[in-house]
Amino acid sequence: MPESRQTQPTDEKGEKTTEAATAPRRRQARGERRIAQLLQAAAGVFCRTGYAAASTNAIAREAGVSPGTLYQFFPNKEAIAVELGGRLLHDAHEMHGQAFLPENLHKPLPELLDAVLDPVIAFNCENPAFWALMHGSGVPGIQQEHEELHTSLLTRVEDVLRSFCPDSTPAELDLVSNMILGIFKASLDLILATEGAERAAYVAELKAVLLRYLEPMITEPHPL
């Protein structure tokens, strides 16, 4: 487990900013930097070669440190992926908060799709490692994060869906939400694999698919 997670020794008392307190803090700062450096390197390597084929030595090399240093911060290879996944997951959660703003629920479907999908797509374009990691590592620790992510997203999608089709059974909601997520992921692959106008076209197409899929289900007339 990375040191960054260790409960910092209640340093918030603020007193005694003398050497005895400054040195550890500086060290911790350096540690944070190292961890960030290592995670960024890991992100790059995972993206390029996938989790399984990524060697810890390669990650250390990419980060410009020795393998020993890597193991000073992470107990093993999986922990790196889990921590990286965790951080990205955290950012993703925050981003999802922005995307699924309650006020969006009252927009008509096309605008809601824009409001939700655009930031999610943007996030994934900026953090390609996220998708690469979550996809298929086969590692329990990450699998769990993936499921966490999936469940969280599923819940959010179901919430939106419920506001549009209040009469649906939970089973229906689950079914449709999973389809939506699946369609989204599939499109994300195409979006991440392209650039510029083509990418934009896939984004538009994704929205079209979802719009046409969902429109007939809407039972609750939305304002405007």
Added chain:
Amino acid sequence: MPESRQTQPTDEKGEKTTEAATAPRRRQARGERRIAQLLQAAAGVFCRTGYAAASTNAIAREAGVSPGTLYQFFPNKEAIAVELGGRLLHDAHEMHGQAFLPENLHKPLPELLDAVLDPVIAFNCENPAFWALMHGSGVPGIQQEHEELHTSLLTRVEDVLRSFCPDSTPAELDLVSNMILGIFKASLDLILATEGAERAAYVAELKAVLLRYLEPMITEPHPL
């Protein structure tokens, strides 16, 4: 390609073709069986652990033979995956031929979706290794097979699409076909992950998605 495919050495004595030809054939039959056995074992291991994490020794063990035996028929690990992929690909191509029958083109969209999707889904349910292999092995030989499969499917989908929307530009056709394939693959994941009624529900949902996505594009009125 396994070595057993080598042209059998035409015994020059020529006498007693019954006995002289039966023995080699029987031996070849044993080899064929071993190959099938090994490929089936490989399918299982690949399915469970993925290509990269699958060890040749594990495959041999699963097949109940020694590692040396495996290498009597396959020069290396990749060759196993390529041969397995090739065989499944072959079966897939045949199945696609059935699924995309020319006569299906004249059916209305819902029936066409049934006619095309049902056999493809059935095939994938019966050969889960196919999807696992084609997905992400990172191995050149399989990558190529995957692309071959993808291109072949893309072409077939485009052909269908063109008959429905003759006015579309090639770029549009390509875009939409890729979306269709993506949606199909995403749904396939869900379908393969479920069973019974739930699986059937996902199948139905997939058809609904495609139907609603494609219906507005139809420009060519189909009979009835």
Added chain:
Amino acid sequence: MPESRQTQPTDEKGEKTTEAATAPRRRQARGERRIAQLLQAAAGVFCRTGYAAASTNAIAREAGVSPGTLYQFFPNKEAIAVELGGRLLHDAHEMHGQAFLPENLHKPLPELLDAVLDPVIAFNCENPAFWALMHGSGVPGIQQEHEELHTSLLTRVEDVLRSFCPDSTPAELDLVSNMILGIFKASLDLILATEGAERAAYVAELKAVLLRYLEPMITEPHPL
């Protein structure tokens, strides 16, 4: 041990040339052919790759038989080399008998060198495997043959030498004979590595070296 060496079941009585006796003989003949075929193949492979790097499967393939067949005639890889070495050794001994004819001892040195060296060189040019095998296999069985060959040659050379320098001590004889053999082997490498005029030049040079080396040692005036 090859069957060819097994004491043939006293078949020389000559009686009963009927089927009961003919069949075995034919079988034995076939075995002899197989052995010759295998040894020839082994000679080729040993020549090309050396003993250590030569695989029994490669020898079998070169001979056009299966590995199992090879082991029907030879118990292991070494036995092939030993038998091959033994046969070549046998031929070499015969050839040496021709080269070291007693009458040659009375020729003047230059002619004696021609008489001895020419057939030996010819033999080695025709049987390059001989030299390759004898050289450096590291295998006990062959090592022994090599020593046998070496000793036999050494004795012959010493005999010649003694007739030229009857006053030499045994130690001197041994020393000089070893030098002569060494010079011969070194030159043989050069001779086998070249062709045509260049080869002839090396042969001439070898004789020159030996002539000049030995001439000053001659104490016994030879006739004519």
Added chain:
Amino acid sequence: MPESRQTQPTDEKGEKTTEAATAPRRRQARGERRIAQLLQAAAGVFCRTGYAAASTNAIAREAGVSPGTLYQFFPNKEAIAVELGGRLLHDAHEMHGQAFLPENLHKPLPELLDAVLDPVIAFNCENPAFWALMHGSGVPGIQQEHEELHTSLLTRVEDVLRSFCPDSTPAELDLVSNMILGIFKASLDLILATEGAERAAYVAELKAVLLRYLEPMITEPHPL
């Protein structure tokens, strides 16, 4: 070339060059020692079993380290042989510089032979692996070193020869030089296989052979 040769990463902090530079240097020193240790072990194993039969595990065991350690310094088995050959080659070149001093050219032949042969023989007696490696490994990398060595020696011998027989054609020089080298190598085998007085006797005999072989060719009268 072992990885340890990589340029040390110029620590950018620059402070305390005493401590900051000593630690890496010490580590590098350890690496150097390991490499030397491994090469010495390899020399022993190659000498005993030859290159092909030498296993990397055996070399590591002989060096008292784990197989992984060996691969920290050498990328593969061949690299060990090449590096070992390279180092010995380097030493040999230096030694040849001493042996073929220009001033030796003006000595009479017997003294020149002493001046040249004695150090070369001494070197080979002290580094028996050199000869073992250069002889017959079949590995491209070493083959090349062997040829390099051979060419270098050939050139030096031709130079000496030319000063003695200025009228010889290049072809003659090449022929004779190759013979000289061949005789030398053959004698070296005998010298390395013996000890004490016997070894000295072979050395003397080698000189006698060369002296008698070359004397008649001398056209240029040397001083004294």
Added chain:
DNA sequence: GATGAATGAGGATTCATTCAT
């Protein structure tokens, strides 16, 4: 006798992880 499949120990090499400095 012949075949070729089967065996399994052994060899080269990699890589996650630990340790001395």
Added chain:
DNA sequence: TATGAATGAATCCTCATTCAT
């Protein structure tokens, strides 16, 4: 802490040899 050498189990693959047919 940082380093990079050290470890050794695990992997892919080879090949001499045996066995069933």
